[in-house]
Amino acid sequence: MTMVQHISPAQLAKPTNPPRAGLPASLYGRLFIALTAVLLVAPLALYPMFLMTLLCFALFACAFNLLLGYGGLLSFGHAVYFGMAAYVTGHAAKVWGLGPELSVLLGALTGAGLGLAFGALAIRRQGIYFSMITLALAQMAFFFCLQATFTHGEDGIQAIPRGHLFGLIDLSDDRVLYYVVLAVFLAGLLGIFRIIHSPFGQVLKAIRENEPRAISLGYNAQRYKLAVFVLSSTIAGVAGGMKALVFQLATLTDVHWTMSGEVVLMTLVGGMGTVFGPIVGAAVIVTMQNYLAHLGAWVTVVQGAIFVACVLLFREGIVGVIARHLRWRL
Amino acid sequence: MPEDYILATEGLSKSFGGFNAVTDVDLKVRRGAIHALIGPNGAGKTTCFNLLTKFLVPTAGRIQYNGRDITRVSSAGIAQFGLVRSFQISAVFPHLTVLENVRVALQRQRGFSFDFWRSEKVLRGYDARALELLDEVGLAGDADRNASELSYGRKRALELATTLALEPDMMLLDEPMAGMGHEDIDRISTLIRKAAAGRTVLMVEHNLSVVANLCDRITVLARGRILAEGDYATVSGDPRVIEAYIGAGHA
Ligand SMILES: Nc1ncnc2c1ncn2[C@@H]1O[C@H](COP(=O)(O)OP(=O)(O)OP(=O)(O)O)[C@@H](O)[C@H]1O
Ligand SMILES: [Mg+2]
Numbered sequence: 371m372t373m374v375q376h377i378s379p380a381q382l383a384k385p386t387n388p389p390r391a392g393l394p395a396s397l398y399g400r401l402f403i404a405l406t407a408v409l410l411v412a413p414l415a416l417y418p419m420f421l422m423t424l425l426c427f428a429l430f431a432c433a434f435n436l437l438l439g440y441g442g443l444l445s446f447g448h449a450v451y452f453g454m455a456a457y458v459t460g461h462a463a464k465v466w467g468l469g470p471e472l473s474v475l476l477g478a479l480t481g482a483g484l485g486l487a488f489g490a491l492a493i494r495r496q497g498i499y500f501s502m503i504t505l506a507l508a509q510m511a512f513f514f515c516l517q518a519t520f521t522h523g524e525d526g527i528q529a530i531p532r533g534h535l536f537g538l539i540d541l542s543d544d545r546v547l548y549y550v551v552l553a554v555f556l557a558g559l560l561g562i563f564r565i566i567h568s569p570f571g572q573v574l575k576a577i578r579e580n581e582p583r584a585i586s587l588g589y590n591a592q593r594y595k596l597a598v599f600v601l602s603s604t605i606a607g608v609a610g611g612m613k614a615l616v617f618q619l620a621t622l623t624d625v626h627w628t629m630s631g632e633v634v635l636m637t638l639v640g641g642m643g644t645v646f647g648p649i650v651g652a653a654v655i656v657t658m659q660n661y662l663a664h665l666g667a668w669v670t671v672v673q674g675a676i677f678v679a680c681v682l683l684f685r686e687g688i689v690g691v692i693a694r695h696l697r698w699r700l
Numbered sequence: 701m702p703e704d705y706i707l708a709t710e711g712l713s714k715s716f717g718g719f720n721a722v723t724d725v726d727l728k729v730r731r732g733a734i735h736a737l738i739g740p741n742g743a744g745k746t747t748c749f750n751l752l753t754k755f756l757v758p759t760a761g762r763i764q765y766n767g768r769d770i771t772r773v774s775s776a777g778i779a780q781f782g783l784v785r786s787f788q789i790s791a792v793f794p795h796l797t798v799l800e801n802v803r804v805a806l807q808r809q810r811g812f813s814f815d816f817w818r819s820e821k822v823l824r825g826y827d828a829r830a831l832e833l834l835d836e837v838g839l840a841g842d843a844d845r846n847a848s849e850l851s852y853g854r855k856r857a858l859e860l861a862t863t864l865a866l867e868p869d870m871m872l873l874d875e876p877m878a879g880m881g882h883e884d885i886d887r888i889s890t891l892i893r894k895a896a897a898g899r900t901v902l903m904v905e906h907n908l909s910v911v912a913n914l915c916d917r918i919t920v921l922a923r924g925r926i927l928a929e930g931d932y933a934t935v936s937g938d939p940r941v942i943e944a945y946i947g948a949g950h951a
Binding site: 564565567568569570571572573575576579580582583584585586587588589590591593594597601 | 796816862
């Protein structure tokens, strides 16, 4: 072997029994409609706060999965794009008095800008070195947040006003905000679906599958990697901005490395490289944190156990396993 | 009449920390030829391919392609100039379908495809051509399967179809028939001959009967240096070539 081979995370979890290629095209559509229907009526049964938490993290995990599952790039520092966006959204809404839509937009732009800068540095390396650089940059950003004044240190930015959407709709009611969050979440999901199934997505998958070969066909792999990095960090930024409005809070927790770890966990538990996997993974983790909260630090232990079980028993994640049994690509 | 060389290297060398894998190679490939690069294991053939396509950076030397100095051009750039390589280890996109594998190459025609907002349905326009190419290598029936499900020989055939999809001016094929059975070898030989019409092929091949059959000109590489060059009769009768092969056999 003469080429330097690297094993991408995506290759580590290649399904042993690959799903059949021909997918009933309407299947995604039907699942999407079913998901939408369930989420529309969900507030009848569950607390809007819980649901909004879930949707914010699900969108975050979907963004992360775009990078890992389709770009084959494992970022260990994705909390930065989420958390910094939360800070900027919070600051814009509270200090600058901007409306929620502009505040979240600024959050998304924060994710995009940071993704462009950090991504450009990280994609120069492959495999685990890439992951290490993303982690190192994220740690630097964390210490910046710890020191900067606008983040208010340990307190974070508190009592962030939710404001009025387009100056009209009052978002202080959880049930109203829920439907706004849901709309943004669904738009994000559709956007990611489109990216995956676009001409760009095709090239991206080719690079994930065999980078030297894609290069030998004339594709500049670095540019595609940077592009998907920025797309992912932008969507993570949207999720972070929404989270700041939902909790009315932006804190160091959002930029901490444990948050980066959590999004990896959600994606792997749900099934990376599947459209719906990260949503399921986020649901599992958020539900656990919610209902096991009384266990305190033990939640982390339970999470760890689930993670280990996941890696040992079903590397493809929950949705990956289901997809394999049905021989579908989900 | 001056020779028309599509590819010419001058003093091409590569050392890996003191070990000279390729030394002072002046390789000239005539336009339209099927040119073989042969030599014992470890002679530096694959390294040469890596140098020609910038997957490795030469320690010294220059590469001219189509009258242009490509020594400093990137791998992707070289492919865009129409010099496309294949790999010794089969290089397909395993979790794309067989059709998608070829289509990714055809897709190059529309530029770089950074349009992430458009549906991949726009790529269906390439399906017909992709199927045509697959048919030529005998894979039309497998179009909807994942490439990972193909046998080794069929993966190589798919790789060739993918390379051909780019309509390259020149193809570098690294052992395109390694690990294939007789039937497959015959099929791929015919295919390479057909594909070579109107383009240049430089191929590494260990099967000497294939080389004798297919190639107009042969360059023998041993220990990173060019040992002999000429047509099959000249090269196969050269005592130094026989020596190099036997020597390697004993090593
Ligand atoms: N990246 C590398 N680092 C160090 N040494 C290398 C590297 N690539 C190749 N070599 C060495 O250079 C020499 C030539 O290798 P190369 O793969 O080019 O041979 P080859 O002619 O293609 O052989 P084969 O017929 O076995 O494919 C070998 O001794 C190999 O070990
Ligand atoms: Mg070789």
